Amino acid sequence: MRNLSIKGIQKQFFTPPDRQIIALDQIDLDVRGGEFISLIGPTGCGKTTLLRIIAGLEIPNSGEILLDGMPVDDLHRISTLVFQQYSLFPWCSVIENVMFPMEMKGIPKDERQNRAEEYIALVGLSGAEKAQPYELSGGMQQRVAIARALAHDPEVLLMDEPFGALDERTRHRLQNALLDIWKKKRKTIIFVTHNIDEAIYLADRIIVMTTEPGRIQEDVLVDLKRPRNRLDASFTELHLKVRNSLERTV
Amino acid sequence: MSLNGRDSSYQSKSENGIPLHRIQGLILPLIFIVLWEILAIWVDNPALIPRLTAVLSVILHPFTELVGTGSLIWNTAVSLFRVMLGFAVAVVVCVPLGIFMGTSKFIHRLVNPLVELFRPLCPIAWIPFAMAVFKTTTVPQLFGIRYTDTILDSVQIGMVFIIFWGGLFPILLNTIHGVSGVRGLWIETAKVLGASKARMFWKVIIPAALPDIMTGLRVGLGISWMVIIAAEMLPGSDSGIGYLIMYSYELAEMQILVACMIVIGLMGFALNRGLQTVSNRVSSWKALER
Numbered sequence: 001m002r003n004l005s006i007k008g009i010q011k012q013f014f015t016p017p018d019r020q021i022i023a024l025d026q027i028d029l030d031v032r033g034g035e036f037i038s039l040i041g042p043t044g045c046g047k048t049t050l051l052r053i054i055a056g057l058e059i060p061n062s063g064e065i066l067l068d069g070m071p072v073d074d075l076h077r078i079s080t081l082v083f084q085q086y087s088l089f090p091w092c093s094v095i096e097n098v099m100f101p102m103e104m105k106g107i108p109k110d111e112r113q114n115r116a117e118e119y120i121a122l123v124g125l126s127g128a129e130k131a132q133p134y135e136l137s138g139g140m141q142q143r144v145a146i147a148r149a150l151a152h153d154p155e156v157l158l159m160d161e162p163f164g165a166l167d168e169r170t171r172h173r174l175q176n177a178l179l180d181i182w183k184k185k186r187k188t189i190i191f192v193t194h195n196i197d198e199a200i201y202l203a204d205r206i207i208v209m210t211t212e213p214g215r216i217q218e219d220v221l222v223d224l225k226r227p228r229n230r231l232d233a234s235f236t237e238l239h240l241k242v243r244n245s246l247e248r249t250v
Numbered sequence: 251m252s253l254n255g256r257d258s259s260y261q262s263k264s265e266n267g268i269p270l271h272r273i274q275g276l277i278l279p280l281i282f283i284v285l286w287e288i289l290a291i292w293v294d295n296p297a298l299i300p301r302l303t304a305v306l307s308v309i310l311h312p313f314t315e316l317v318g319t320g321s322l323i324w325n326t327a328v329s330l331f332r333v334m335l336g337f338a339v340a341v342v343v344c345v346p347l348g349i350f351m352g353t354s355k356f357i358h359r360l361v362n363p364l365v366e367l368f369r370p371l372c373p374i375a376w377i378p379f380a381m382a383v384f385k386t387t388t389v390p391q392l393f394g395i396r397y398t399d400t401i402l403d404s405v406q407i408g409m410v411f412i413i414f415w416g417g418l419f420p421i422l423l424n425t426i427h428g429v430s431g432v433r434g435l436w437i438e439t440a441k442v443l444g445a446s447k448a449r450m451f452w453k454v455i456i457p458a459a460l461p462d463i464m465t466g467l468r469v470g471l472g473i474s475w476m477v478i479i480a481a482e483m484l485p486g487s488d489s490g491i492g493y494l495i496m497y498s499y500e501l502a503e504m505q506i507l508v509a510c511m512i513v514i515g516l517m518g519f520a521l522n523r524g525l526q527t528v529s530n531r532v533s534s535w536k537a538l539e540r
Contacts (some may be wrong), residue, residue: 015406055442090535091457101443134538
């Protein structure tokens with residue numbers, strides 16, 4: 001599994017009249033292959049922009065994305081993004097959604113079907129293959145979105161507050177499901193959240209970002225054994241540490 | 251429990267007799283028919299208001315030769331064939347053009363002024379122009395064939411042209427609306443899942459825009475059907491249901507005239523229903539989406 005390096009990423013936006021916002025200022029970040037990283041920070045700190053750059057949806061003004069030191073020419077091939085908004089194609093059934101990225105790669109239909117069924121089972125939705133997106137709850141839709149992202153078989157899985165719109169119970173259940181999948185599939189995951197608890201529960205490392213200009217403020221190692229207990233003293237201690245770091249960003 | 255009880259009592263009622271809501275839509279048409287018949291008897295002039303029995307006998311004998319123009323079926327078929335041809339041309343031209351205009355700002359800026367200029371022009375306004383330019387040239391004659399002894403001999407280019415104008419704007423504008431309204435989120439999702447431009451087009455833009463395109467086709471076909479009747483009423487035509495209306499008026503054969511009007515209404519209804527069924531199948535997600 002290749003290591004991901006983000007080198008000197010700079011991104012400016014221009015807003016009329018002639019105001020220039022530095023969304024990201026010289027971001028350097030090294031992510032080990034198979035590592036689970038959480039990006040956390042106040043609104044406007046550029047965490048989503050950074051994710052979109054790694055996903056190939058935005059082009060940085062300078063800087064580059066490297067895999068094991070080599071520049072990547074097609075980011076869509078090595079990474080994919082799970083959005084916060086429900087992004088399933090409503091005209092496709094669950095299994096058609098999951099088959100979509102494999103269809104884009106030209107994988108034959110039988111194989112697509114079999115592999116899609118596996119991914120659907122992996123997110124715990126076996127039996128819902130024929131369902132239409134609008135028949136599913138928000139949590140189920142995000143499970144399908146994760147299955148679809150996995151079906152793209154990316155090296156780097158990018159997630160932009162994917163559980164942000166869900167209630168707490170569903171959110172916890174999906175966090176556990178995601179950790180389970182991560183253990184089985186060993187993907188590099190970069191997970192954007194504004195929820196400290198979620199970041200600590202999931203990640204190996206938490207990157208705290210500041211706003212205007214968007215910079216990395218602190219790199220917090222989460223040295224806790226999994227499964228993690230939210231009521232543990234070490235968990236709450238870390239919570240305070242991240243909170244403190246976040247307070248200083250504002 | 252109480253809901254179940256109410257449900258079952260409602261069920262038993264409907265078993266005894268036909269529930270009101272089932273026949274509700276038939277009440278006014280029935281009253282209309284009765285009033286018509288009373289009026290026809292009172293006026294007592296079949297050259298003004300024909301008795302329904304006379305009208306019905308025209309409709310119930312659709313293969314009978316009528317006033318030397320062929321049967322009711324034949325005239326309906328001729329009109330339908332003309333509409334289908336003109337409508338097909340409109341679809342083939344307007345759907346791709348609408349897709350280009352909906353996806354490319356450049357093409358939209360290039361073509362839109364012309365579209366806006368022609369849009370307020372009713373298709374019927376083109377009839378005299380079409381008659382003058384195309385005269386009575388038929389589609390086979392366009393290809394250098396004088397007679398084919400088929401229904402094609404009754405399909406004049408001018409009429410196809412008029413029908414084309416009838417279908418043009420609803421199809422074009424709805425296609426543009428559908429294509430430009432495809433959500434950015436779906437396009438970005440397809441991108442991060444590795445979709446190429448071509449695949450993005452066929453697998454995301456087209457299915458997402460299809461409900462609007464289908465609405466355009468439905469409205470366009472409706473207008474095409476209305477317009478053909480007007481086009482056939484003009485001098486130079488020799489068949490079709492619109493022509494038959496005009497001709498039976500001249501001969502004071504009011505029962506044929508009214509029968510034609512009923513056929514036009516029923517055909518328009520059937521065409522709309524047919525496309526509606528197809529449309530419902532491809533658009534169900536749009537109606538149910540939250």
